[in-house]
Amino acid sequence: MKNFAKQAASSFTLRPGEIFCDHEKTDYEKVAKTISTRLPSAPNPPKLLGEGFDTLCFKHGERAIKILKTGNFDERSYKIRKAILEDQLSRKLYEYSNRNFYPEGRCFVPVEIEDFLEGETVPKGVHDKEGLSSIARQLALIHQSSPVKVDKTRWEQISRITSSNNNNPHFRRHLKHPDFNPSWKYLEETLGLQKEETIAKLLGILDGIDKEDICFCHNDIWGDNIIRNGKELFVIDFGDADWGFRGWDLAYFLLHNQSLENLDEIDLFLDAYISSFDKDPVEFKQHLSAQLNLFVPYLLVGKYNMKFNVQILNNNDFLIYYN
Ligand SMILES: Nc1ncnc2c1ncn2[C@@H]1O[C@H](COP(=O)(O)OP(=O)(O)OP(=O)(O)O)[C@@H](O)[C@H]1O
Ligand SMILES: [Mg+2]
Structure with a gap:
């Protein structure tokens, strides 16, 4: 997955000292935990719901935190999700970001936060x-x-x-x-x-x-x-x-x-x-x-x-x- 950094970096310019996470080495539980600190508090830490080919999905209280392992979110996908979820399917998309802060202060992962849906x-x-x-x-x-x-x-x-x-x-x-x-x-x-x-x-x-x-x-x-x-x-x-x-x-x-x-x-x-x-x-x-x-x-x-x-x-x- 060496190409990942390159691929992600091509979507926008990193500032000096910033790097994208190497997804094979990333501790995603920790990433989710960091992200959860700015969400409404919940009794338990973020829980991994499922890991797909490209994404990991965590539950935190009433929110679903989706972290993209490869590639990046773009403006177009954001508009699509926002319009469809909020206008058509009445679900809220809270955040959709290409550059999400990860603990040690220099790493970024793309993340999407939406309403958590109870069920299977x-x-x-x-x-x-x-x-x-x-x-x-x-x-x-x-x-x-x-x-x-x-x-x-x-x-x-x-x-x-x-x-x-x-x-x-x-x-x-x-x-x-x-x-x-x-x-x-x-x-x-x-x-x-x-x-x-x-x-x-x-x-x-x-x-x-x-x-x-x-x-x-x-x-x-x-x-x-x-x-x-x-x-x-x-x-x-x-x-x-x-x-x-x-x-x-x-x-x-x-x-x-x-x-x-x-x-x-x-x-x-x-x-x-x-x-x-x-x-x-x-x-x-x-x-x-x-x-x-x-x-x-x-x-x-x-x-x-x-x-x-x-x-x-x-x-x-x-x-x-x-x-
Ligand atoms: N809003 C949500 N509420 C509850 N669970 C969710 C929510 N979104 C996703 N999940 C859970 O996480 C799993 C993975 O999410 P999703 O289907 O969005 O990604 P994926 O299939 O891994 O990614 P890709 O976009 O690459 O197909 C889902 O199958 C579902 O179990
Ligand atoms: Mg899926």
């Missing part, structure tokens, strides 16, 4: 009616928000995928990548999908995607990023939130939630999502179904080497089908 994540997914509807409505709110303008690089990424006149080289490259072979093999063996034929079909649908389906997205919505407290569910972790494809978010959730085998769950989820929009429900549902038919295989083939159980109801209609 839902690794097995959300399968009850109220829960599915709640997630669908929260996702609809996110999709209707625009906390930041779509920036140039993001737009380029998106338009590269949707542009028909360059025949989607970006997507094609991903699909052809040798690492995806296990997925192809699985799809061929179990679902009888032939590689070339499938690529052609996916490219064809991608070409047809329209701007209406590009919206602000969560981009990582699944059980580990949802906290349940009794009947209440909270979507967390906006680390990947940005402009993207509506269908990606919907497919991503339904796939990870293991809902694709259960048509009732898909229906419930989509109906709740649709009810948050002022659109013709029948047409919109057909439209979303087509989007799922595109993005489920996109995720299966393009992102994972994993086996998911996907039920095919109608071979002519690709992977999933419903009324």
Whole structure:
């Protein structure tokens, strides 16, 4: 992780004598303790809740302290989190900082402090009616928000995928990548999908995607990023939130939630999502179904080497089908 200091330092200039923490040597309990001294006091010291790939999350009284181990927070992410949490999902973000003081006086770690949410994540997914509807409505709110303008690089990424006149080289490259072979093999063996034929079909649908389906997205919505407290569910972790494809978010959730085998769950989820929009429900549902038919295989083939159980109801209609 030698690059860390370099990477973080590139985001702003350090003053003489200042250094970023080497994350392998950092005592994060101690960091959290230092940070907690300026928060409202609590009966116990900060308690480690979980350690992810990039972050550590501590509970301190009514606050969650999230420390980023690698990389750094930036202005754009701050605006996204603030707008979404405070305006849309009514949760407070107290502090979001790129340079947080660490004990010995010379080290800095990026930190984010927000309301602590009582409850547990839902690794097995959300399968009850109220829960599915709640997630669908929260996702609809996110999709209707625009906390930041779509920036140039993001737009380029998106338009590269949707542009028909360059025949989607970006997507094609991903699909052809040798690492995806296990997925192809699985799809061929179990679902009888032939590689070339499938690529052609996916490219064809991608070409047809329209701007209406590009919206602000969560981009990582699944059980580990949802906290349940009794009947209440909270979507967390906006680390990947940005402009993207509506269908990606919907497919991503339904796939990870293991809902694709259960048509009732898909229906419930989509109906709740649709009810948050002022659109013709029948047409919109057909439209979303087509989007799922595109993005489920996109995720299966393009992102994972994993086996998911996907039920095919109608071979002519690709992977999933419903009324
Ligand atoms: N506001 C909160 N209240 C209570 N617990 C939280 C809160 N935020 C995060 N957590 C807990 O900490 C864990 C990690 O947080 P989060 O999902 O934001 O980061 P991550 O998945 O490690 O990071 P990344 O942004 O890299 O995906 C969560 O799965 C959850 O258990
Ligand atoms: Mg997470």
